[in-house]
């Protein structure tokens with residue numbers, strides 16, 4: 001059966017848990033970029049949360065497995081699943097969800113993003129401190145790992161594991177220079193570090209390599225809540241111009257109009 005394309009306001013007005021619907025939305029901003037550990041399958045799955053909106057309302061969208069949606073772009077998402085969890089209504093992708101980019105609907109406003117108490121901070125990474133905990137393949141911290149041993153005991157699993165299959169749990173504290181007078185510190189947990197660092201640097205490396213990676217990034221935009229980072233993006237000139245496209249487009253056009261008319265004089 002074909003799923004219906006409905007507006008966000010319609011979803012919020014009559015939420016039906018687990019209903020499958022199609023939506024046409026603008027991706028407004030990313031709230032979370034992390035991983036969830038699937039204990040049964042012993043693997044992690046990538047998870048992102050975005051604020052998305054059409055002209056009627058905005059809602060949080062959860063995506064899985066690096067769906068790779070572009071901020072400020074419009075998409076038809078078919079289908080997404082409505083979730084009603086403790087009266088918080090969200091939508092989520094499933095493995096069968098298709099994301100198709102579409103043009104911005106003409107003459108349509110966009111609802112304000114979903115409110116939350118996180119903030120977006122842009123600054124220059126001027127300091128980083130990395131700590132690591134070694135864990136068994138099931139993520140239990142191993143307090144005691146003598147270097148050079150071919151295998152290690154996990155007291156929780158009551159098993160020995162070969163050294164090659166142990167993992168690092170990384171924690172990084174970043175120091176950001178926000179402006180000439182403001183410096184702030186933010187914590188990044190393991191999942192955020194994993195999503196930010198290139199794959200090869202965390203698998204089998206030392207804390208100073210992870211620190212060096214973050215110190216090499218330079219200008220970043222981070223989303224933080226209670227001084228903990230939930231998402232981090234290197235800040236490029238084009239990305240900062242793209243913020244608030246809807247307003248920026250109008251402003252740019254007005255600016256060009258004015259520039260052209262004054263240069264004629």
Ligand SMILES: [Zn+2]
Nearest residue numbers: 136140154157
């Ligand atoms: Zn274990």
